[in-house]
Amino acid sequence: MAIQAKDLTKDYKYGFHDEDISVFRTKKGLSPEVVAAISQHKGEPEWMLKFRLKALDHFRKRPMPNWGADLSGIDFDNIYYYVKPVEEQSTSWDDVPESIKRTFDRLGIPEAERKFLAGVSAQYDSEVVYHNIRGDLEKLGVLFSDCDTGLREHEDIFRKYFGTIIPPNDNKFAALNSSVWSGGSFVYVPAGVKVDIPLQAYFRINSDNMGQFERTLIIAEEGSSVHYIEGCTAPNYSTDSLHSAVVELIAHKGAKIRYTTIQNWSDNVYNLVTKRAVAHEGATVEWIDGNLGSKVTMKYPSVYLMGERAHAEVMSAAFAGSGQHQDAGSKAIHVAPNTTSNIVSRSISKGSGRTSYRGHIKVLSKAHGSKVNVRCDALLLDEESRSDTYPYMDIDNPDVTVGHEATVSKVGEDQIFYLTSRGIDEQEATALIVNGFFEPFVKELPMEYAVELNRLLAMSMEGAIG
Amino acid sequence: MSDGAALEIAGLRASIEGKEILKGLDIRVPQGEVHALMGPNGSGKSTLAYTVMGHPRYQVTAGSIAFDGDDLLPLTPDARARLGLFLCFQYPTAIPGVTLVNFLRAMLRAQGKELPAREFLNRLSAEMKALKIEESFRSRYINDGFSGGEKKRSEILQLAMLRPKLAILDETDSGLDVDALRTVADGVMQLAGPDMGVLVITHYPRILDHLRPDAVHVMHDGQVVLSGGADLAQRIEKDGYEPILGAGDRAPALAGS
Numbered sequence: 001m002a003i004q005a006k007d008l009t010k011d012y013k014y015g016f017h018d019e020d021i022s023v024f025r026t027k028k029g030l031s032p033e034v035v036a037a038i039s040q041h042k043g044e045p046e047w048m049l050k051f052r053l054k055a056l057d058h059f060r061k062r063p064m065p066n067w068g069a070d071l072s073g074i075d076f077d078n079i080y081y082y083v084k085p086v087e088e089q090s091t092s093w094d095d096v097p098e099s100i101k102r103t104f105d106r107l108g109i110p111e112a113e114r115k116f117l118a119g120v121s122a123q124y125d126s127e128v129v130y131h132n133i134r135g136d137l138e139k140l141g142v143l144f145s146d147c148d149t150g151l152r153e154h155e156d157i158f159r160k161y162f163g164t165i166i167p168p169n170d171n172k173f174a175a176l177n178s179s180v181w182s183g184g185s186f187v188y189v190p191a192g193v194k195v196d197i198p199l200q201a202y203f204r205i206n207s208d209n210m211g212q213f214e215r216t217l218i219i220a221e222e223g224s225s226v227h228y229i230e231g232c233t234a235p236n237y238s239t240d241s242l243h244s245a246v247v248e249l250i251a252h253k254g255a256k257i258r259y260t261t262i263q264n265w266s267d268n269v270y271n272l273v274t275k276r277a278v279a280h281e282g283a284t285v286e287w288i289d290g291n292l293g294s295k296v297t298m299k300y301p302s303v304y305l306m307g308e309r310a311h312a313e314v315m316s317a318a319f320a321g322s323g324q325h326q327d328a329g330s331k332a333i334h335v336a337p338n339t340t341s342n343i344v345s346r347s348i349s350k351g352s353g354r355t356s357y358r359g360h361i362k363v364l365s366k367a368h369g370s371k372v373n374v375r376c377d378a379l380l381l382d383e384e385s386r387s388d389t390y391p392y393m394d395i396d397n398p399d400v401t402v403g404h405e406a407t408v409s410k411v412g413e414d415q416i417f418y419l420t421s422r423g424i425d426e427q428e429a430t431a432l433i434v435n436g437f438f439e440p441f442v443k444e445l446p447m448e449y450a451v452e453l454n455r456l457l458a459m460s461m462e463g464a465i466g
Numbered sequence: 467m468s469d470g471a472a473l474e475i476a477g478l479r480a481s482i483e484g485k486e487i488l489k490g491l492d493i494r495v496p497q498g499e500v501h502a503l504m505g506p507n508g509s510g511k512s513t514l515a516y517t518v519m520g521h522p523r524y525q526v527t528a529g530s531i532a533f534d535g536d537d538l539l540p541l542t543p544d545a546r547a548r549l550g551l552f553l554c555f556q557y558p559t560a561i562p563g564v565t566l567v568n569f570l571r572a573m574l575r576a577q578g579k580e581l582p583a584r585e586f587l588n589r590l591s592a593e594m595k596a597l598k599i600e601e602s603f604r605s606r607y608i609n610d611g612f613s614g615g616e617k618k619r620s621e622i623l624q625l626a627m628l629r630p631k632l633a634i635l636d637e638t639d640s641g642l643d644v645d646a647l648r649t650v651a652d653g654v655m656q657l658a659g660p661d662m663g664v665l666v667i668t669h670y671p672r673i674l675d676h677l678r679p680d681a682v683h684v685m686h687d688g689q690v691v692l693s694g695g696a697d698l699a700q701r702i703e704k705d706g707y708e709p710i711l712g713a714g715d716r717a718p719a720l721a722g723s
Binding site for chain 1: 572607
């Protein structure tokens with residue numbers, strides 16, 4: 001068992017690198033010309049080009065955020081902002097080039113799809129090359145495509161919502177994404193439609209110094225429900241990569257959206273993502289957010305509770321190994337009365353790894369009867385590992401129930417002794433404790449993700465015992 | 467009933483945080499026999515259990531512990547367990563998020579005793595039934611929110627699934643009511659025999675009515691001061707420790723056994 005784990009971790013598991021077959025890429029660095037080239041290449045309408053250029057302008061004016069993780073290693077001039085790997089987007093598996101197929105095979109996409117996936121939208125560099133949606137979903141009127149297609153084929157819906165939840169001037173990295181975005185998913189679920197199988201997409205960065213700026217927009221109409229799953233892996237390169245996504249969710253009256261992410265970027269990636277949802281009357285938004293990889297992650301999935309009885313659920317798990325900083329957390333903004341939020345965070349730091357929980361709860365003056373519950377637990381595996389909590393709360397209404405609990409603990413000597421006294425070696429014992437700590441998160445995941453996560457954790461634990 | 471002693475401890479001295487608890491202890495538990503180790507609180511009984519199992523907080527400063535001829539002292543707890551040693555904890559630790567069934571699977575695998583899934587589940591069901599443990603119990607997190615009695619049953623269940631060569635029961639009777647005690651003791655007696663010896667550590671003789679030990683040892687101030695047959699336990703039940711140990715702290719002369 002231990003030997004097998006060792007072999008798997010010799011190299012970063014997903015660190016394979018296929019031959020670069022890009023057919024179009026912009027030159028390195030960022031300029032209005034580069035932005036215009038992207039827009040022109042995609043054949044976009046004028047308003048999108050203007051949107052992009054305005055965002056670029058804001059990006060340039062906006063200073064780097066200095067309140068969180070160390071971002072000084074990012075060199076914006078040394079990044080390709082757009083790479084298109086194939087000429088045409090394939091709609092059938094046969095049309096996908098062999099080298100890309102190999103990559104997908106290693107990620108297990110076709111297999112997964114054969115089983116029960118609703119549709120697979122796999123992002124290879126900046127363009128979605130393979131995308132398939134099951135016929136019965138189409139019949140229900142569910143739209144599931146990459147974001148570029150969403151703009152091209154459903155411009156009316158797209159334009160109505162795009163950039164309304166996270167405007168380009170929200171923060172520096174939202175501005176960056178808004179100026180160079182490409183790919184990502186567009187999901188539209190008509191009123192009353194319940195999508196009972198998860199929609200899944202895989203994202204990969206495959207070009208050295210390639211930034212990835214996907215954009216996801218999900219709209220759930222009244223009384224509908226959908227579960228979207230995004231999994232991320234990236235090959236392991238020696239120079240730093242940047243991933244900066246924007247994800248916008250709109251849950252209309254009584255709708256339910258669950259968004260599940262497991263990010264496992266290789267440990268040279270800056271993962272700076274803005275995720276935000278609005279929940280209207282009686283709607284529920286759930287962020288299930290796992291952070292295992294990357295060099296630095298800054299991500300705070302948020303929910304604006306706009307309508308009465310709207311509910312936010314954020315369940316996150318972070319693992320920071322040596323050299324990693326997971327600065328993650330959540331925001332819940334209670335605008336309407338009787339809204340509820342439940343935020344549960346679990347984080348583990350190993351070696352020199354560092355986790356930070358950064359949370360913001362805001363209850364506006366009209367949001368009487370609202371309930372807030374925040375719980376964050378951190379587990380430290382070594383003497384040098386570190387965890388911090390930055391909980392901010394602004395409560396402007398006295399008629400609100402707020403619960404907040406935070407704990408930091410270490411793997412106990414007695415726990416290890418108990419498990420090893422049954423013949424289990426120390427490394428596996430620690431992995432068991434770690435898996436157990438993440439169990440409340442893992443049990444929210446579909447089976448194959450739960451298995452994958454446990455395996456990744458076991459690999460991350462390799463050598464955890466000094 | 468076989469030749470050599472399964473567990474042989476000689477001249478053992480052990481301390482915790484610089485304080486010596488075991489002060490030259492000798493004990494032999496031959497293969498397949500049931501021995502009881504008794505003694506008043508603070509005599510070092512639990513320290514002995516932890517030291518034999520290899521808890522890192524207890525430091526052995528002199529003497530030897532051998533099991534089936536193997537020197538245990540250089541070995542980690544997991545290596546000792548894989549030789550066939552099992553400790554039934556007095557206060558087993560909670561491991562939140564890890565289910566009992568997964569724990570059992572992991573320990574069987576670690577000891578090379580893995581069973582095919584179906585066989586494993588059948589055996590688990592049978593053992594749980596014998597110990598009067600509800601089926602749903604196996605999906606609970608180890609010792610997390612268990613009552614005292616549930617913890618003890620869970621320990622015996624692990625013992626039953628692992629079938630070690632020697633089980634050390636550390637105050638397994640404490641905190642159990644009469645019925646639970648009988649269930650647990652019956653569970654142990656089902657397993658005890660030529661293939662599994664037992665060292666029962668207890669303060670009270672009550673559990674020994676069920677376990678019928680081949681030998682009884684009395685411990686005081688870090689040493690075994692008296693060894694005898696099952697009648698020794700009865701004497702302790704009737705008269706207490708004082709007549710045996712003497713009024714003062716000093717250990718009395720060893721009675722023959």
